[in-house]
Amino acid sequence: MELISKILRKNALYLSHKCQDGNLQSVFSCLDVVWVLYDKIMNWSPELAQDADRDFFIISKGQATLALYPVLIEKGYFSMDEIAPQIGKFDSRYCIQTDLTKFEGGIENNAGSLGHGLPFAVGIANANKIKKSPSSVYVLCGDGEFCEGTMWESLIFASAKKLDNLTVIIDDNNSVGAMVDMGDMKAKLSAFNFDVIEVDGHDMKALEKTFKELKTLKNGKPKAVIAKTIRGYGSKTMIENDIWFHKSPNAEELDMLSKEVELA
Amino acid sequence: MELRYTGGVAEKEPIQIFNETMRELFSEDDKVVYLDADLMGSLKTAQLWKDYPKNVFNCGIQEANMVGVAAGMYLNGFKPYIHSFSPFASRRIFDQVFLSIGYAQKSIRIIGSDAGIMATNNGGTHMSFEDVAMMRTVPNACVADVSDPTMFKALLKLTKDRNGVTYIRTARRNLKDIYMPDEKFEIGKGKLLKDGNDVTIVACGIMVATALEAAKELEKDGISAQVVDVVTIKPLDEDLILACARKTKNIIVCENANILGGLTSAVCELTSAKYPVRVKGIGINDSYGCVGSEDFLRKKYGLTIENIILQVKELLR
Numbered sequence: 001m002e003l004i005s006k007i008l009r010k011n012a013l014y015l016s017h018k019c020q021d022g023n024l025q026s027v028f029s030c031l032d033v034v035w036v037l038y039d040k041i042m043n044w045s046p047e048l049a050q051d052a053d054r055d056f057f058i059i060s061k062g063q064a065t066l067a068l069y070p071v072l073i074e075k076g077y078f079s080m081d082e083i084a085p086q087i088g089k090f091d092s093r094y095c096i097q098t099d100l101t102k103f104e105g106g107i108e109n110n111a112g113s114l115g116h117g118l119p120f121a122v123g124i125a126n127a128n129k130i131k132k133s134p135s136s137v138y139v140l141c142g143d144g145e146f147c148e149g150t151m152w153e154s155l156i157f158a159s160a161k162k163l164d165n166l167t168v169i170i171d172d173n174n175s176v177g178a179m180v181d182m183g184d185m186k187a188k189l190s191a192f193n194f195d196v197i198e199v200d201g202h203d204m205k206a207l208e209k210t211f212k213e214l215k216t217l218k219n220g221k222p223k224a225v226i227a228k229t230i231r232g233y234g235s236k237t238m239i240e241n242d243i244w245f246h247k248s249p250n251a252e253e254l255d256m257l258s259k260e261v262e263l264a
Numbered sequence: 265m266e267l268r269y270t271g272g273v274a275e276k277e278p279i280q281i282f283n284e285t286m287r288e289l290f291s292e293d294d295k296v297v298y299l300d301a302d303l304m305g306s307l308k309t310a311q312l313w314k315d316y317p318k319n320v321f322n323c324g325i326q327e328a329n330m331v332g333v334a335a336g337m338y339l340n341g342f343k344p345y346i347h348s349f350s351p352f353a354s355r356r357i358f359d360q361v362f363l364s365i366g367y368a369q370k371s372i373r374i375i376g377s378d379a380g381i382m383a384t385n386n387g388g389t390h391m392s393f394e395d396v397a398m399m400r401t402v403p404n405a406c407v408a409d410v411s412d413p414t415m416f417k418a419l420l421k422l423t424k425d426r427n428g429v430t431y432i433r434t435a436r437r438n439l440k441d442i443y444m445p446d447e448k449f450e451i452g453k454g455k456l457l458k459d460g461n462d463v464t465i466v467a468c469g470i471m472v473a474t475a476l477e478a479a480k481e482l483e484k485d486g487i488s489a490q491v492v493d494v495v496t497i498k499p500l501d502e503d504l505i506l507a508c509a510r511k512t513k514n515i516i517v518c519e520n521a522n523i524l525g526g527l528t529s530a531v532c533e534l535t536s537a538k539y540p541v542r543v544k545g546i547g548i549n550d551s552y553g554c555v556g557s558e559d560f561l562r563k564k565y566g567l568t569i570e571n572i573i574l575q576v577k578e579l580l581r
Contacts, residue, residue, distance in 0.1 A: 034485030052340070052341075081407060088408070100368060100369075101367065101368070109368065110363060110364075110367055110368050113359055113363050114360075114364075115328075116332055116360065116363060116364050118330070118332070119328070119329040119333055119335075119336070119360070119364070120332045120333075120335050120339075120364055121330020122329070122332070122333055122336060123332060123335055123336020123337045123338075123339070123340075124336035124337075124339055124340055125336070126321075126333060126336065126337060127336060127337040127340030127341070127342055130318060130342075131340060131341070133340075136492060149328070150328045150329050150360075152331065153323075153324075153328065154326075154332070154333075155328065155331030156324060157323055157324070157326065157329060157333060159486055160324075184439060197365050197429075200548035243343075254407045
């Protein structure tokens with residue numbers, strides 16, 4: 001695993017430990033995707049956080065908010081010293097589900113009630129088209145989130161409006177498989193007239209190449225990236241134990257899991 | 265105040281008013297957009313769509329997504345108006361309205377048409393009695409029940425730049441003209457339409473005209489009733505309602521919605537805390553809708569001139 005992947009994961013572990021909350025399996029499955037977007041793809045920096053033509057990152061799978069803070073810390077938007085003592089405190093602005101009401105820029109949406117982020121992202125992309133803004137919109141969704149009806153409503157709208165400035169990323173960590181068989185998502189998305197690419201969601205080079213390739217396709221079709229990921233990726237213990245879907249580490253576990261990440 | 269109420273059907277139906285007003289709004293402000301979920305036929309807005317393709321969007325039958333899309337468009341500077349039948353413009357989209365708009369500090373104007381019994385032949389599935397109660401619970405939301413086409417136009421224009429959730433429920437047809445065409449409206453300001461001493465009839469929406477008729481009949485029996493159109497159920501014109509409570513000590517509330525959480529509740533919440541008087545609600549008493557003509561449904565739920573007269577007399581006995 002690349003050095004940055006280890007740093008991000010260790011920071012997510014630490015934040016989860018500090019607030020005694022979080023869905024770490026889900027965070028670890030999408031961290032590499034979020035990092036590549038902010039580091040290599042998006043027209044975004046702390047200075048551009050309120051620029052009208054910035055690229056947007058919408059986290060529709062709100063349970064993975066602890067993936068966003070470490071990335072924004074590395075990008076210099078937040079500092080660990082600011083977040084760590086505050087996260088999870090009563091009425092804190094740092095929640096384990098993003099809460100935009102407490103920020104001016106940086107956090108683009110409220111997450112938590114699933115099926116909200118994608119419609120919101122589609123609206124931003126639609127407005128950008130009308131305004132002829134160069135902005136691109138990236139929205140991270142869970143595979144399970146596609147059980148929500150609004151997700152499919154949004155796909156229809158995005159495709160009808162030819163929103164090729166929209167990229168829907170599915171963090172395909174096979175969490176939905178335990179509930180329902182979603183079938184062939186690639187075929188489904190293609191049938192909705194999306195350009196679809198499947199990629200290893202932990203291979204940063206492959207992710208970068210995929211996003212760059214899609215960005216060049218100004219063909220009137222919205223984009224979808226099915227990121228094949230592993231829940232808890234980077235920690236053997238977390239991969240093997242689903243209790244880490246919603247569990248935070250105590251001091252001992254923090255130490256143990258951090259070491260696992262270091263050696264991964 | 266001067267009214268043009270005659271009891272006859274309005275010169276212009278709400279549908280026509282909506283089309284005219286949106287045209288005016290589009291030409292005044294190119295950031296105004298109107299989104300519909302496949303009910304453009306109901307508002308007869310097909311021509312509007314043709315004439316303003318950059319301002320009008322038909323999202324298809326997807327009300328919840330339409331709200332999320334509106335939130336995103338608001339973020340990028342647009343001023344969305346959305347429309348559906350009132351149950352779909354409230355109950356079906358409530359989570360999106362609450363979180364994607366309200367909590368997320370976005371702004372939207374929602375037009376819920378065919379409110380309450382005005383869904384008539386579409387029956388119980390389309391008959392929203394609960395929408396007022398639900399929307400009142402969204403912090404800082406504005407909830408209005410349209411009583412006359414002039415008011416509808418004023419509300420559409422007044423709320424263009426209003427922050428937060430605005431919910432405007434209206435009939436699509438069969439409203440009466442109440443106000444003069446140049447009447448001025450304000451959010452949170454009710455209208456005292458008729459003065460009186462014995463009882464105040466506080467009404468909203470289609471019940472305002474009914475209340476005016478009932479007050480006229482009551483005069484014949486020597487009962488002096490004053491009539492208030494609240495215009496907005498939330499924010500409620502507290503000063504006006506309290507002044508009425510002090511003056512007449514008796515209040516009858518008339519609404520085309522469930523009295524649980526509706527205007528009746530709003531009036532009781534206010535008076536019980538600040539000036540307790542007897543309040544009686546005429547509205548839907550915790551039941552579902554059904555198929556029927558407006559006449560039939562008015563009789564079924566007691567939204568008639570006769571029932572107002574009866575309830576006033578019982579209250580004053």
